[in-house]
Amino acid sequence: MSKKWNVYVTYRIPEPPLELLAGYCEVEVNPHRRILTREELLEAVQGRDAVLCLLSDVIDSEVLDRANGVKIFANYAVGFNNMDIKAATERGILLSNTPGAVTESTADMAWALLFAVARRVVEADRWIREGNFKQWLPMGCLGLEFAGKTLGIVGAGRIGQAMARRASGFGMKILYTGRSRYPEFEQATGATWVEKEVLLKEADFVSLHLPLTPETHHYIGEAELELMKPTAVLINTARGPVVDEKALVRALREGKIWGAGLDVFEEEPRLAEGLRDLPNVVLCPHIASATWETRTRTGFMAAENILAALRGELPPNCLNPEAYQLG
Ligand code: GLV
Secondary structure, eight states: OOOOOEESSSOOOOOOHHHHHOOOOOOOOEOOOSOOOOOHHHHTTTTTSSEEEEESSSHHHHHHHHHHHHHHHHEEESOOOOOOOOHHHHTTTTEEEOTTHHHHHHHHHHHHHHHHHTTTTHHHHHHHTTTHHHHSOTTTOOOOTTTTTTEEESSSHHHHHHHGGGGGGGGEEEEEEEEOOOHHHHHHHEEEEEEEEHHHHHEEEEEEEOOOTTTTSSSSHHHHHHHTTTTEEEOSSOOOBOOOOHHHHHHHHHSSEEEEEEOOBTTTBBBBBBBOOOEEEEEEESSSTTSSHHHHHHHHHHHHHHHHHHHTOOOBBBBBBHHHHHO
């Protein structure tokens, strides 16, 4: 029996959410082991009822114009800077994301990067593989401790708070900054809200948890890096363009800060010139949400958003309810 709806998935995701969709829809998944080219994406969205797309698929007016019949583009991500909300709303097309799906895995990853940079884990691993471990050295590979230090959280939303909660075991002082204040978070963790400049000057470790918007583009640039301690570490698991990567390379090279841990980059998958040659930076290919649990949960949330839209309901994580009202 042919199914009522036709859904396109722009890259293979864990099976269980695809099975949920397949219970109600014909599901076609990008057959390639690579993301779609722009041309392929423009072609693939035609004649569908819904599209499950990636954070690397740019959903702009050109794609939306080709997507005649599509009721929803469900992003397989929390961040949605790849989608033009205004253009979708004007066309009555719903957009959704997956808030909450990646919170714990992203906070874990921010800590993984922080450990790796502060205790020079990757550098030490390289060194030992190159056959350099001949004797124990009292001054070899010295790093930084966490106990009693100050963690600066930029953007204390779900992920920022989860990052901060993990600091309690280290007896750290927590500062945070950002547009919103969270009294319950302050009470639970002892965190204090401060101005951006104060946080940058006082924090030993700065972790970024901001969405990418025109206001947060290059939130950390040359001036901000100047304010940080020479022993400070910067962690970015948010979005690459939140940091001016060229300025960061200069700061790391000149020892303006101790190190950085980056899971995201300004022009993914490209790295700013010089970044890969620096020993005091740990680089990961945007894998903060890359756990089976998170990627499955993300898939279920995207699938639920799609099924709601197809049934004519407001998707639980709709980014543009105005489009629903219009529809
Ligand atoms: C990952 O980067 C996400 O936004 O879900």
